[in-house]
Amino acid sequence: MAKKDTEIYCRCIALGMTPAQALSEAGYKTDKPDSVRRQHDNLQKRAPIQNRIKELKQYFDENPHLAKPIIEPDDTKPAVQKQLSAKEYLLQTLNDVGQEPKLRLQAAMALLPYEEAKIAPKGKKEDAKDVAKTATTTGKFATMDYQADFFGVMN
Known part of the structure; x- marks a missing residue:
């Protein structure tokens, strides 16, 4: 050979x-x-x-x-690890106390989109519905139920 x-x-x-x-x-x-x-x-x-x-x-x-293994196990050789996803790697970095604080802070900032949901902006139609709903509760366009409260009439 x-x-x-x-x-x-x-x-x-x-x-x-x-x-x-x-x-x-x-x-x-x-x-x-x-x-x-x-x-x-x-x-x-x-x-x-x-x-x-x-x-x-x-x-x-x-x-x-x-008949024994040719290569003895080497303690200095790191064990084979499973492939970590980006989120798992960032969590591992964030939780590792031995890492630099700056690196841990960067990992926390990178993890933020995974942990905290971003509020979706409202569209034109949803915004128009909210304005119409507000108009029915206040002012001269209020519905009869709200006008009765406005004038102090009890049902």
Whole structure:
């Protein structure tokens, strides 16, 4: 094997890892399932890779004490996180006490449209209805119910 990443992939497959785990350990991008499937299929089609996987499986069967993961987990390597939406990222930044106050304030301002609803402006028709309704309660155009209150007549 000439390339280090394909050798790591072959060892991981020989050890029984899933294709996604093997590709991830070998340094391939595994963010999309279609990409993982396509990369795995392309690697499995190559005869030298198939032969190397068979050799490694046979070697690990003969030497079971050597059949352990090639790459030890690294504590310095961050764990894979799910993709955050913009709102989730801003909330996380806002709630992180360790962040700079200026950055937290900017996150709060960016979150404002998500949290507080903007009052929609009234249209011409709605405004005209409100003016007509106000006119029926006051002045000389008031309806009989309101005029009776105006003159002090009780029903």
